[in-house]
Amino acid sequence: MYVCLCFGVTDREIRQAADNGVSSMRQLGKELGVGRQCGRCACMAREILRESRTPD
Ligand code: FES
Incomplete structure (x- = not known):
């Protein structure tokens, strides 16, 4: 996606x-x-980053 x-x-x-x-x-x-152009992706990108950082 x-x-x-x-x-x-x-x-x-x-x-x-x-x-x-x-x-x-x-x-x-x-x-x-x-996130460097319109910034609309920032929220979801941050969420994905956060999820993939938590190893459980
Ligand atoms: Fe526009 Fe990511 S900066 S969708």
Whole structure:
């Protein structure tokens, strides 16, 4: 599913980035562009990042 339409970033890519050590929206923006244009994806991207960071 696409999370960030401006940069064509999917939830999978965000999870992958989290696996590779991305832990903040700032980092995610740097890596994938997420949230750097219209910002509409920020809320969901943050949620996915948070979920993939909690190892349980
Ligand atoms: Fe991500 Fe616009 S949808 S910056």
